[in-house]
Amino acid sequence: MTTAASDSATTPEPGAAEVPRPSVTLQVLLSNEFGLAALIAVAVVIFATSLPGFTSPFSLFTLSRQIGIDTMIGLAMMAVIVTGGLDLSVGAIGACAAMFFGFGLEQLGLPLPVAIVFALLLGAGLGAINGITVVRSGVHSFIITLASMSIFFGVMIYLTQAKGFNGLPPGVAAFGRMKLVGPVSVLLVTTLAVCAGLLVLYRFTALGRQMLSAGANARAAELSGIEVGRTLIFCHALTGALAALAGLMLTARTGAAVPSMAGHLGQDWLLPAFLAPVLGGTLLTGGRVSVIGTLLGATFVTVITSGLLLMRVSEFWVQAFLGLMLLAAVLIDKARHTLLRRRGMI
Amino acid sequence: MRNSILKSGLAMLAVAGLASPALAGSDTKVALVPGGPHPYFAAWEQAGKDAMKDFSLAAGDYRVPQKWELSQQSQLLESLLTQGYNAFLIFPGDAVGTNAVVQEIVDNKGIAIATAGCLKDPTPALFCMGTDTGNSAYLGTKELIKAMGGKGRIAHFTGFLVDPNTQLRIDAVKKAADETNGAVTVVQVIADIDAPQPAEEKINAYLAAHAADVDGIVTTAWVPAVTAANSLRKLGDKRIKMVGIDHDEVVIKAIKDGFVNGTMLQNPYGQGYLGSYVLNKLRGGCKLKDDAPWKSNALTKKFVDSGTVFVDASQADNYVDAMRAITKTILANFEKDYMTCS
Structure with missing residues (x-):
């Protein structure tokens, strides 16, 4: 069964049990996205009323910037989860693209727009390599990207000797500090623009629908004329490009391209990469994505983390609190569905 | 044990006036922030507490990012700034990448010293104190x-x-x-x-x-x-x-x-204690001298060596003395050598 409020999903199989279609309002109320939005609202109200610093312009700015970056990382993973696969190398690709961006600007003297395009193309290319290897070998993307994570990162560290590029044009750092509409970071606005593009892709284009179909049921998609292999490669390339964009955003945030931006082998990105889309309702089995849900998932995690840090909860407990909050969120969502089902509302 | 010996020695120095009463002790909130959990930094916690007491700081808190991640450290530093901390001892999560969050600290009227590891020039950090x-x-x-x-x-x-x-x-x-x-x-x-x-x-x-x-x-x-x-x-x-x-x-x-x-x-306790002292002095109106005897390394031209010494079997029982001597020497001369205080 699909959830109508998700951004895009495959259609039910013919012959599936007919369920009375709920009203649009009820669809919204029952959606993952609404549940997340409600939780975010509750968290914001609690933190804003109990923590004076939470609503300060600096806090709101850093919050919006973090949401922008974490959402972009989540979107990168979402683009490949749609196929039922995953990409453990998103962090490595992001770091490689960022370092190439820095190299292009600092060493080759490329104009900024050209360096951006080349970095995105590199990300897409590395993603495509993952996709081609997955399709040609038939090995699960977990194994392929586990290997490519080490390869991409290792080659990058070898070539750069782990030295960052901090002689970037001032405009790069200025972009990372730029605010739009009060304290809102321009990085969040960038992410919102990408979200809009992905919504259009998955909802209104043939390619987007092919991606969802290939992820939901590859065999059925193939029988209906979709070139599943090519579609999967495109999904991986899209993941690479989005990871590269996340890397560029982090470069703008730090004002420098640094090899450790995503941690050792790029592993630091894995938690936000999975958390945001999965919380937002993207199915790990593929065939269903939620761009808005990914945005809300990243927002929820960032708000909770920021609030807990401001509450001076020990840094070592933040992760545990985060896990508890996430578990509570999932259980509350399930309880909401159960209650509605008992009342015959779904 | 090591820290308690060091603590008593340095406290005596502070009482004796070498570390004169804090000029801005009432409102200097020092945060000592390593790049992540690591046994090397454990001595910073006691160093912050001792400095808080000896120099009348409003805070001398050791705060550790939960993981060794640049983004986690940046997030923690931003949060500490929001909480009102105004003086930071930071082991950079990345020698280049941490400069951005330090710039934000400075933009919001805070000050920072790169400690135990340096930030790459150009940097908004005041200087770097650590092991060469x-x-x-x-x-x-x-x-x-x-x-x-x-x-x-x-x-x-x-x-x-x-x-x-x-x-x-x-x-x-x-x-x-x-x-x-x-x-x-x-x-x-x-x-x-x-x-x-x-x-x-x-x-x-x-x-x-x-x-x-x-x-x-x-x-x-x-x-x-x-x-x-x-x-x-x-x-x-x-x-x-x-x-x-x-x-x-x-x-x-x-x-x-x-x-x-x-x-x-190396001298992690000394780094935390000395760094807190210097931050408090600087917040109280002291200025760093341009012509101070700064050392340089591959990352920065403003480096203060917090001391390193080889210890073999003959010194293994009293190695604390060697580091205490170095810390005392740096503390006693830092204001004269590196700062101008009115």
Whole structure:
């Protein structure tokens, strides 16, 4: 069964049990996205009323910037989860693209727009390599990207000797500090623009629908004329490009391209990469994505983390609190569905 | 024990007036923030508490990012700034990448010193206080070569490759070996092992296969030092000479028992204590002198060496004295040498 409020999903199989279609309002109320939005609202109200610093312009700015970056990382993973696969190398690709961006600007003297395009193309290319290897070998993307994570990162560290590029044009750092509409970071606005593009892709284009179909049921998609292999490669390339964009955003945030931006082998990105889309309702089995849900998932995690840090909860407990909050969120969502089902509302 | 001795000595200095009453003690909130959890920084907690008491700081809190991640540290620093901290001792999560969040601290009227590790120039941090890592690795290797009788093969176990200090250490070890005109060679460098699991796996595997092929081991990161000391004890091999780093009890005991020849001590307590003192002075109106005797290293031209010293079996019981002496000297002269206070 699909959830109508998700951004895009495959259609039910013919012959599936007919369920009375709920009203649009009820669809919204029952959606993952609404549940997340409600939780975010509750968290914001609690933190804003109990923590004076939470609503300060600096806090709101850093919050919006973090949401922008974490959402972009989540979107990168979402683009490949749609196929039922995953990409453990998103962090490595992001770091490689960022370092190439820095190299292009600092060493080759490329104009900024050209360096951006080349970095995105590199990300897409590395993603495509993952996709081609997955399709040609038939090995699960977990194994392929586990290997490519080490390869991409290792080659990058070898070539750069782990030295960052901090002689970037001032405009790069200025972009990372730029605010739009009060304290809102321009990085969040960038992410919102990408979200809009992905919504259009998955909802209104043939390619987007092919991606969802290939992820939901590859065999059925193939029988209906979709070139599943090519579609999967495109999904991986899209993941690479989005990871590269996340890397560029982090470069703008730090004002420098640094090899450790995503941690050792790029592993630091894995938690936000999975958390945001999965919380937002993207199915790990593929065939269903939620761009808005990914945005809300990243927002929820960032708000909770920021609030807990401001509450001076020990840094070592933040992760545990985060896990508890996430578990509570999932259980509350399930309880909401159960209650509605008992009342015959779904 | 070590910290309590150091604490009492430095407190006496503070009372004696060398560290004059804080000029802005009432509102200086110092946060001591390492790059992530690591035993090296454990001494910072006591250093912050002692500095808070001795210099009447509003806060001297040790706050650790939950993971060794640049983004986690940046997020924590932003949060601390929001909470009202105005003076920061920071071990940079990245020598280049941490500059951005330090700039935000400065933009919001805070000040920061890069501590234990440096930020790359140009940097908004006031200066860097730490161990001269390259020099420490060089001196340690020279001591190892001496213990090896001036000839043989060395294995070098070190930290994470993403840390620019690691390359400095690798270069320094190689430099010391090259100075022997081929009598000593570095036959193996194993990096990326400053964590228990990779250190155990790689060092034990290497020694199991190649113990007979090496005559000396130099370690330039905490965890590899502990792991290598344990491995040599397990092997019962006193033929292989070793010089470690830092003051983990495992390493000190291995020195006493003859499995390790010595260790290059660093001064984490002194870094935290001295750094807090300096931040408070600067917030109280003191200015840093441009013509101060700044040292330079590969990352910055404003470097203060917090001290490093080689400790062998003869000093293993009283190694604290050596570091206390260095800390006292720096504290006693810092204002005169590095600051102008009205």
